[in-house]
Amino acid sequence: MTMVTNRVVNDWVKEMAEMTKPDDIVWLDGSKEQLEQIKRIALETGEMIELNQEKLPGCLYYRTNPKDVARDEKRTVICTTKKEDAGPTNNWVAPDEMYAKLRGLFDGSMKGRTMYAIPFSMGVPGTEFAKIGIELTDSIYVVLSMAIMTRVGQEVIDELNAGADFTRCLHSKAQINEQEKYIAHFPEDNTIWSINSAYGGNVLLGKKCLALRIGSYLGRQEGWMAEHMLILKIENEAGEAKYVCGAFPSACGKTNLAMLTPPEYFRKKGYKVSTVGDDISWLRIGSDGRLYAVNPENGFFGVAPGTNEKSNPNALRTTHKNTIFTNVARNLDDNTVWWEKLDNDPPENGEDWQGRPWNGKTSSEKGAHPNSRFTAPAENCPTIADEFFTGEGVPISAIIFGGRRAKAEPLVYEARDWNHGVFMGSAMASETTAAANGKVGVVRHDPMAMLPFCGYNMADYFQHWIDMGKKMTNPPKIFHVNWFRTDENDEFLWPGFGDNLRVLLWMLDRCDGKADAAETPLGYEPKAEDIDVTGLDISPEKIEKLLKVDKEAWKEEVKGIEEFYSQFPWLPKEVRDSFDKLKSEVEKM
Numbered sequence: 274m275t276m277v278t279n280r281v282v283n284d285w286v287k288e289m290a291e292m293t294k295p296d297d298i299v300w301l302d303g304s305k306e307q308l309e310q311i312k313r314i315a316l317e318t319g320e321m322i323e324l325n326q327e328k329l330p331g332c333l334y335y336r337t338n339p340k341d342v343a344r345d346e347k348r349t350v351i352c353t354t355k356k357e358d359a360g361p362t363n364n365w366v367a368p369d370e371m372y373a374k375l376r377g378l379f380d381g382s383m384k385g386r387t388m389y390a391i392p393f394s395m396g397v398p399g400t401e402f403a404k405i406g407i408e409l410t411d412s413i414y415v416v417l418s419m420a421i422m423t424r425v426g427q428e429v430i431d432e433l434n435a436g437a438d439f440t441r442c443l444h445s446k447a448q449i450n451e452q453e454k455y456i457a458h459f460p461e462d463n464t465i466w467s468i469n470s471a472y473g474g475n476v477l478l479g480k481k482c483l484a485l486r487i488g489s490y491l492g493r494q495e496g497w498m499a500e501h502m503l504i505l506k507i508e509n510e511a512g513e514a515k516y517v518c519g520a521f522p523s524a525c526g527k528t529n530l531a532m533l534t535p536p537e538y539f540r541k542k543g544y545k546v547s548t549v550g551d552d553i554s555w556l557r558i559g560s561d562g563r564l565y566a567v568n569p570e571n572g573f574f575g576v577a578p579g580t581n582e583k584s585n586p587n588a589l590r591t592t593h594k595n596t597i598f599t600n601v602a603r604n605l606d607d608n609t610v611w612w613e614k615l616d617n618d619p620p621e622n623g624e625d626w627q628g629r630p631w632n633g634k635t636s637s638e639k640g641a642h643p644n645s646r647f648t649a650p651a652e653n654c655p656t657i658a659d660e661f662f663t664g665e666g667v668p669i670s671a672i673i674f675g676g677r678r679a680k681a682e683p684l685v686y687e688a689r690d691w692n693h694g695v696f697m698g699s700a701m702a703s704e705t706t707a708a709a710n711g712k713v714g715v716v717r718h719d720p721m722a723m724l725p726f727c728g729y730n731m732a733d734y735f736q737h738w739i740d741m742g743k744k745m746t747n748p749p750k751i752f753h754v755n756w757f758r759t760d761e762n763d764e765f766l767w768p769g770f771g772d773n774l775r776v777l778l779w780m781l782d783r784c785d786g787k788a789d790a791a792e793t794p795l796g797y798e799p800k801a802e803d804i805d806v807t808g809l810d811i812s813p814e815k816i817e818k819l820l821k822v823d824k825e826a827w828k829e830e831v832k833g834i835e836e837f838y839s840q841f842p843w844l845p846k847e848v849r850d851s852f853d854k855l856k857s858e859v860e861k862m
């Protein structure tokens with residue numbers, strides 16, 4: 274491995290090591306041999322467990338502390354000099370104060386441990402979109418996970434040696450003391466410090482921390498966008514490809530949508546769906562005035578429970594080799610893994626996510642934590658698109674916003690134009706899930722699914738969306754979807770999963786000017802007959818229910834949006850105007 278010769282890098286690593294005091298420092302070169310050696314150490318210490326190597330080659334098992342199982346939004350802070358730059362939706366601490374506090378906590382936190390230095394790239398190194406970082410960590414779980422989730426090694430060192438700037442990422446699991454847990458971002462210094470956690474979303478610093486929080490901050494400065502969006506490629510029967518991005522809050526089926534299997538009727542006709550990304554998009558405007566997206570990650574950090582042959586066979590296949598499973602249940606008979614809704618055959622002789630003996634056939638307790646995860650290489654995915662590997666942007670035809678909403682939100686509607694679409698994103702709300710600590714199932718506003726991930730003032734973020742729209746001559750159309758609407762018996766009205774393609778195809782037809790639509794106070798909706806339900810047993814009445822805009826429910830929505838907006842001292846005029854229009858249209862209904 275070539276040594277790191279960049280003085281700035283070496284000085285920074287030295288300074289961090291002087292503070293954290295590890296026994297030694299190991300630089301990652303990205304080679305299989307080195308990763309294998311490091312993995313052996315984790316197996317010897319019992320930090321990780323090797324799973325059945327015949328059934329699950331290269332797969333490992335890991336458990337976090339039971340109090341450290343999700344992203345911790347209360348402990349996540351944005352440290353900007355001015356409080357208003359972090360905005361009302363972020364926790365803010367002044368940088369000096371936070372650095373002082375964290376220096377105390379990091380002091381000697383790696384004593385008796387090895388510090389691993391991970392040079393990584395978000396995006397394919399050398400492409401226009403890519404950004405590089407270095408994560409220093411005392412956790413082998415982080416090392417092995419970063420080697421899956423990002424592009425690690427020599428190419429990045431070469432770029433650093435050529436003088437490239439980088440995000441300074443420091444992580445120590447310290448004592449996993451939840452009272453002293455912090456995930457701190459210093460956007461003005463391109464720096465992230467995370468301590469006292471070992472849960473992926475808090476410690477794989479390339480993901481939420483760099484690719485979204487720091488990324489969104491850099492994007493605003495440099496004229497691009499970092500979004501919490503999947504990227505899907507859809508090919509029609511003539512083989513023409515179109516690409517869509519979709520923003521959904523955590524654990525609302527983004528990975529399932531990203532790996533969608535078309536219903537048989539469409540498969541037979543020749544439709545094909547491939548995966549470019551499942552969680553994060555970086556978007557730039559191309560010279561043709563269109564918006565282009567890449568997935569900056571190299572793997573999937575997906576929610577395991579609920580993943581099965583029916584909901585997401587592609588994700589299941591993706592996890593059959595070289596995958597790390599975290600906080601799922603274990604089958605001790607054959608040393609494999611299990612989670613709720615994987616199949617109807619839970620292990621009798623099992624261990625739950627906390628390592629306690631667990632009989633899945635008789636126990637009323639869950640075997641896997643609801644936010645248990647798989648960390649799997651994207652290259653394993655049977656539907657991975659070729660474009661994923663090139664790291665060149667794909668042109669986006671449509672942006673989809675969505676959430677988990679039992680009532681109010683119709684199956685689908687289309688924004689009247691870009692600015693109206695920005696309003697729709699800003700007004701998004703969803704029921705909370707297990708992906709973050711806190712109560713599950715309460716409706717909360719989550720603009721563009723970025724509430725926990727926007728690295729600066731959300732009003733400025735809306736303005737950035739408006740400004741980006743002004744620079745595009747051919748912007749994507751914007752849609753809102755809800756796969757989760759229920760009837761009076763709380764049964765889902767829409768089958769979801771692969772059948773969501775039917776809704777996507779209406780959108781693409783709209784992009785081509787081929788499909789009709791009806792005006793509603795929310796935007797353009799399909800007529801019931803415009804959604805192709807061939808081969809699906811669903812009545813036209815159900816579709817009507819799915820599309821219904823209910824006046825009383827929307828009066829409540831309007832109130833909720835107004836209340837959410839009230840925390841912002843100002844909002845872009847375009848966003849306000851769209852809100853005022855919605856309010857008056859709902860009144861007129």
Ligand code: OXD
Binds near residue numbers: 344552574
């Ligand atoms: C995730 C999340 O892990 O959004 O992707 O929490």
Ligand code: MN
Binds near residue numbers: 501522
């Ligand atoms: Mn996510």
